[in-house]
Amino acid sequence: MTEKDISATKAQPSCCSHGEHPDALPKDPVCGMSVKNAAGTFIHGGTEYFFCSRGCLEKFKANPAQYLKPATVVEPPAGAAEYTCPMHPEIVRHRPGACPICGMALEPKEITGEAEVNPELEDMQRRFWISAVLTLPLLGLMLWEMLAGAPGLPAAMAWVQFALATPVVLWGGWPFFERGWASLRSGHLNMFTLIALGTGVSYFFSVVAVIVPGVIPQAFRSHSGVPLYFEPAAAITTLVLLGQVLELRARSRTSHALRSLIGMAPKTARAVDASGAERDIPVEHIHVGNLLRVRPGEKVPVDGTVIEGESSVDESMITGESIPVEKIPGARVTGGTVNAAGSFVMKAERVGRDMLLSQIVKLVSEAQRSRAPIQRVADVVASWFVPGVIAAAAIAFLAWAFWGPEPRLSHAFVAAVAVLIIACPCALGLATPMSIMVGTGRGARAGVLVRNAEALELLEKLNTLVVDKTGTVTEGKPKLVAGVPVAGGLDEDELLRLAASLEQASEHPLAHAIITGAAERGLPLAKPEQFRSTAGKGVQGVIEGRHVALGTSAFLHELGISVDGIGERATGLRAEGQTVLFAAIDGRAAGVISVADSIKKTAPEAIAALHRQNIRIVMLSGDNRQTAQAVAKKLGIDEVEAEVLPGQKAEAVKKLQSGGQIVAMAGDGVNDAPALAQAQVGIAMGTGTDIAMESAGITLVSGDLRGVLRAVRLSRATMRNIRQNLFFAFIYNALGVPIAAGILYPFFG
Numbered sequence: 001m002t003e004k005d006i007s008a009t010k011a012q013p014s015c016c017s018h019g020e021h022p023d024a025l026p027k028d029p030v031c032g033m034s035v036k037n038a039a040g041t042f043i044h045g046g047t048e049y050f051f052c053s054r055g056c057l058e059k060f061k062a063n064p065a066q067y068l069k070p071a072t073v074v075e076p077p078a079g080a081a082e083y084t085c086p087m088h089p090e091i092v093r094h095r096p097g098a099c100p101i102c103g104m105a106l107e108p109k110e111i112t113g114e115a116e117v118n119p120e121l122e123d124m125q126r127r128f129w130i131s132a133v134l135t136l137p138l139l140g141l142m143l144w145e146m147l148a149g150a151p152g153l154p155a156a157m158a159w160v161q162f163a164l165a166t167p168v169v170l171w172g173g174w175p176f177f178e179r180g181w182a183s184l185r186s187g188h189l190n191m192f193t194l195i196a197l198g199t200g201v202s203y204f205f206s207v208v209a210v211i212v213p214g215v216i217p218q219a220f221r222s223h224s225g226v227p228l229y230f231e232p233a234a235a236i237t238t239l240v241l242l243g244q245v246l247e248l249r250a251r252s253r254t255s256h257a258l259r260s261l262i263g264m265a266p267k268t269a270r271a272v273d274a275s276g277a278e279r280d281i282p283v284e285h286i287h288v289g290n291l292l293r294v295r296p297g298e299k300v301p302v303d304g305t306v307i308e309g310e311s312s313v314d315e316s317m318i319t320g321e322s323i324p325v326e327k328i329p330g331a332r333v334t335g336g337t338v339n340a341a342g343s344f345v346m347k348a349e350r351v352g353r354d355m356l357l358s359q360i361v362k363l364v365s366e367a368q369r370s371r372a373p374i375q376r377v378a379d380v381v382a383s384w385f386v387p388g389v390i391a392a393a394a395i396a397f398l399a400w401a402f403w404g405p406e407p408r409l410s411h412a413f414v415a416a417v418a419v420l421i422i423a424c425p426c427a428l429g430l431a432t433p434m435s436i437m438v439g440t441g442r443g444a445r446a447g448v449l450v451r452n453a454e455a456l457e458l459l460e461k462l463n464t465l466v467v468d469k470t471g472t473v474t475e476g477k478p479k480l481v482a483g484v485p486v487a488g489g490l491d492e493d494e495l496l497r498l499a500a501s502l503e504q505a506s507e508h509p510l511a512h513a514i515i516t517g518a519a520e521r522g523l524p525l526a527k528p529e530q531f532r533s534t535a536g537k538g539v540q541g542v543i544e545g546r547h548v549a550l551g552t553s554a555f556l557h558e559l560g561i562s563v564d565g566i567g568e569r570a571t572g573l574r575a576e577g578q579t580v581l582f583a584a585i586d587g588r589a590a591g592v593i594s595v596a597d598s599i600k601k602t603a604p605e606a607i608a609a610l611h612r613q614n615i616r617i618v619m620l621s622g623d624n625r626q627t628a629q630a631v632a633k634k635l636g637i638d639e640v641e642a643e644v645l646p647g648q649k650a651e652a653v654k655k656l657q658s659g660g661q662i663v664a665m666a667g668d669g670v671n672d673a674p675a676l677a678q679a680q681v682g683i684a685m686g687t688g689t690d691i692a693m694e695s696a697g698i699t700l701v702s703g704d705l706r707g708v709l710r711a712v713r714l715s716r717a718t719m720r721n722i723r724q725n726l727f728f729a730f731i732y733n734a735l736g737v738p739i740a741a742g743i744l745y746p747f748f749g
Helices: 056-064 119-150 155-172 172-188 190-210 230-254 256-263 356-369 375-403 408-422 425-445 453-459 469-473 492-503 509-520 553-558 563-575 603-611 626-637 648-660 671-679 690-695 706-741
Strands: 040-044 045-051 266-270 278-282 292-293 304-308 312-313 325-327 346-352 448-450 466-470 479-485 529-536 539-544 547-550 580-583 588-594 618-619 640-641 663-667 681-685 698-700
Touching: 040 056, 040 492, 045 056, 119 155, 119 172, 155 172, 155 190, 155 230, 172 190, 190 230, 190 492, 256 375, 312 346, 312 469, 356 640, 375 408, 375 539, 375 706, 408 563, 408 706, 425 448, 425 453, 448 453, 453 681, 453 706, 466 469, 466 648, 469 618, 469 626, 469 663, 479 492, 479 509, 479 563, 492 547, 492 553, 492 588, 509 580, 509 588, 529 553, 529 563, 547 553, 553 580, 563 580, 563 588, 563 626, 603 618, 603 626, 603 706, 618 626, 618 648, 648 663, 648 671, 671 681, 698 706
Parallel strands: 466 618, 466 663, 618 640, 663 681, 681 698
Antiparallel strands: 040 045, 266 278, 266 292, 292 346, 304 346, 312 325, 448 698, 479 588, 529 539, 539 547, 547 580, 580 588
16 A cells, blocks of 8 residues: 555644543554544554654654564553653653653652652752752852952863763753653653753853864854853753752642542451451451441541441541531441541441542542643643744844854853743643642542533633522422322321322432321331323322322323312412422322422522622522422522423523523532533532532532532632743743843843
């Protein structure tokens, strides 16, 4: 087959999408990057190769054999550590090293609870301290020459400078030369390209001037001879090493919140066997179903349910709430939380990676590596930055060489090197990811779990919050209030017994409330037959030979049953905020059953605080309009959409978006998942279902609306920090490069 270029010139360079493992993507044979959107492809020897950039494509076309040498491929062992770049999360390697794009040190994808030794940091620290010791005498010689007004250093001192600077530049700065050379080979120019060029040119010019000074042109000489640049080369190398040490320390601190979360899990647990004997076992040995005793002051080892004893548990590490939560038999407990005064026995239900704490750590870790849309601004600037700096250095050299004072070439040389060294593209690239890492880590400690950086950015612009009523504004645990019979010969208990018998086949929260209420009254239930359910409307079936229907008034109308005689009673119950279900037996209205779901104690405070943030609150509910409006009135909610079927919630969100609103949806149920996905930001209440959490960009562990306020404040603080970082990075480079080029010389000399 003839080799041909079938490049897609408009495609963007490689970027692995969130959740897509890089190993599943083709590899660029030149730089080894995973390629999702190819900048070009090329067929060689019957095989199609994909490239992350036009530069890699052109290099491969020029000499394919250079990049296709047979090599022994060793598959990493199962569970092997993976390393990624904080600025370019699409880069994934199975061993430590440098990012092929920006040259930064890769860091582990998974953070453990142990305080890990960072070999990159240790190496940079060693290079920095040794380089600093050797650079100080060089700076002393430079100051002596300047302050004493000496015409120049003796020839012997030039060799002393050479001896001091050589280990600093060639050993201390060797990682920068390696990364600079790698950037030139891959075509991804970065900060290390500039550092290697600047320090390398300064050092090697000085070496030539010491060893064979006769080859230096006269234009480079000053009145005191050939100038040497050992001290700037060594000083810049030492300062960059210091910068690397500070950066690596800062990057290690960003994972501190995550590591502290992991460290909250206890190492051992007190197991209770079938005979009642107790013994301490490692947490790793706990299996689902094991019984565990948690004593006063101990941490809950895994997620589970209390089966014996009572206590209060401090859950602030996952909810951000400092008030302990009472735990009685049947209550759920979470691994890592702290037991207070009482002792209880629990049954393990979720262990290892299935624990909430493990899921939080995974979620935060993924969010820290995700990219916010604002990062694209920095990416575009950075892609042009290094070539622009090199061009600026060339222009500065030519300007000083033609129009500068004597010795022109000497001044031109210094200006060009200064431009190369002063520029800092990494400041632009790190502005966003460092803020995202810190913000998501702090959010996790406050019970706000961010799934991706885009959700965090969009939440800052939020102006409309849509909330589901049941489980979000209310407790989500409705309780039976009363049954009001209207048919002759039917009392309240019989009405409730028939309704509860029918609801045994339903999984709706209201069904559970009616069944529980009937059980509390000691009513014997019968087995339902021919059960049918109509989503969002009601249920019907046969109980002991009698046809029973239970649901909305519209549902009974569809069955041809009139409810006119009981409408007034239903209206009065709804005005009190109760949910009313109409019951019919054998084709006739039999009465109404009222169920109440109490409003969460924290909801009024949360909604008032959100209003102060200029956020409009819209409540969606499948409940009757009168009931929903009664709840909304108590809470001061701005707008109510009632009698909304599960499939219509996403449409309601879409309608708000079409009016130009930035919408966040807060919900907790399976029926909320489409609306959570439709909203710009989906907020899942952590007390809800897993599918709601999977559809949301943000999860509130506590299931408390005050968590929305925390999330909004976290978003605004993070975005403010990102903009500050970008501003100072832009300003530093925008001012530093022209000053280094000598733009102030005509004004200040």
